[in-house]
Amino acid sequence: ETGVTQSPTHLIKTRGQQVTLRCSSQSGHNTVSWYQQALGQGPQFIFQYYREEENGRGNFPPRFSGLQFPNYSSELNVNALELDDSALYLCASSPGLADFQETQYFGPGTRLLVL
């Protein structure tokens, strides 16, 4: 148990719709990162938030956006869903101590299917 939870566990949407995925980090973890894991691939970094500010972004279009709240919860929003957005979405939290060794703790993920 990492103490990181995500909801919902599974989701089915149609192309063009919008989706919001939620993550609850461990208390005291100031950093949350989101990753997209397509089937048979490793996770790809979407973006990271530190103390409610975006602090790094991967190679994803602006229709992927996020929010981080003071209560250690966060959201990933995806607009105008495309078929290729079908994937496992993972959030990961960490204290944010600026240490290379700092471990990120992952949640169980949300499996999104876009039809």
Next chain:
Amino acid sequence: AQKITQTQPGMFVQEKEAVTLDCTYDTSDPSYGLFWYKQPSSGEMIFLIYQGSYDQQNATEGRYSLNFQKARKSANLVISASQLGDSAMYFCAMREDFGNEKLTFGTGTRLTIIP
């Protein structure tokens, strides 16, 4: 060029035997961190072991050890005395940026332990 390369898509190992999972990486940064994660079918990424680029000794965590060869840019995971519960996907990942915690993952190796 791939930042993280895992050349073994799948491996089958007899229970109680040792197994080595290969990982090579590519970076020009002198400071970086290397991580191994285990992903069971449930989807959650479980942190196993960390190796820093300046660490003089190979990292060990229980049955897990990391064979770090900096000149060859390899960071192979060794699991001793494998157990049935070790069956999972294994991902090697690298962190290069001190400012944010972005992890770059390889494509993973599916390890199956045979009774």
